[in-house]
Amino acid sequence: MKYNILIITLWIFTIGLLLLLGLLLSRIPSFSFPSQIGAVVILVTLFIGSAALAKLFSEIFDGLKFTIAFAVILSLASMVLSYKVYTPKLTITVPKGFTGRITLIRSNLSKNVLNVDSNGIGYIRNRTFKRFDMNPVVLEADGTDISSRAVGFIPSEFWVDTVIRAHPELNDQTMLKVSYVHFEVVPKGQEGRRQDYGIDLTGLVDTAKLYRAH
Known part of the structure; x- marks a missing residue:
């Protein structure tokens, strides 16, 4: 028994x-x-x-x-x-009233930086980048949950590689590879509808934080 x-x-x-x-x-x-x-x-x-x-x-x-x-x-x-x-669900904090593209850049940091700036840019460590949960929680700075306004989780477009100039202010032609994941936070009333926000990352990214393969 x-x-x-x-x-x-x-x-x-x-x-x-x-x-x-x-x-x-x-x-x-x-x-x-x-x-x-x-x-x-x-x-x-x-x-x-x-x-x-x-x-x-x-x-x-x-x-x-x-x-x-x-x-x-x-x-x-x-x-x-x-x-x-397994990967924990990420909680991303955006400025109050933010709409636009969220860009989480693959970085060499030991911790994720998920309080994005006014350009929607944050930084995630390499391990998080490779195992990113496609359904993050998105909060405004005052704690308001706006996750329902997050759209654009399309696998074929979610992960992106691009290049930017290393020092645009010096007219330097050296190019750096940037890998990132991105999605959009759309205005109220547009839930579920992509707005196709575009953003040029040149000059907006902290290049010292970019991931470098060893």
């Missing part, structure tokens, strides 16, 4: 981990197909792979039941993947 309760508890835990993993995977942006489809593909692959390993181990080690081996392997794999794909 106790043995059966242990197995049931283990499987409840495993199913919970799978549900969590599925939720995290569904939030990851995809360039070629909806993230929900990608989540299903990964979960099915994980399920089949864990079953194959469990079958192998149950044949190698006498007395090891397939159901237990399967649940343990599936749980461990789910925990590892959940850790790999």
